[in-house]
Amino acid sequence: MQHRFVRIDCSEAADLHDLFAEAFGLPDLYGHNWDAWIDCMSHLDEPDAGLSSIHVEKGGIVTIHLSQAETLKRNQPNLLAALCESAAFVNWRRVEAGFTPILCLSFAS
Numbered sequence: 001m002q003h004r005f006v007r008i009d010c011s012e013a014a015d016l017h018d019l020f021a022e023a024f025g026l027p028d029l030y031g032h033n034w035d036a037w038i039d040c041m042s043h044l045d046e047p048d049a050g051l052s053s054i055h056v057e058k059g060g061i062v063t064i065h066l067s068q069a070e071t072l073k074r075n076q077p078n079l080l081a082a083l084c085e086s087a088a089f090v091n092w093r094r095v096e097a098g099f100t101p102i103l104c105l106s107f108a109s
Helices: 016-024 034-042 069-075 077-096
Strands: 003-009 061-067 103-107
Touching: 003 016, 016 034, 034 077, 061 069, 069 077, 077 103
Parallel strands: 003 061, 061 103
Antiparallel strands: none
């Protein structure tokens, strides 16, 4: 099984969606909202979808490592909760469609 590791530095005051757009190479049409994020993350094993420059093979896992996650938790707890819920929704939607989960979240202080 293929595994990709993508680090997101949460210590910056930057918009989390901007950080994801840069780290994942999301397309210009990316809407910088959770619905758009869910759509892009749901297709990380479909390079032809053109929704990210990060890909894994079918059955692969992408780990999103949030460095300085404690800063995000302290300063923007609702944003961290939205990220966790959105990642869970991506995996749920894929399982409901007969595919394997694709996202894993990792946190570091």
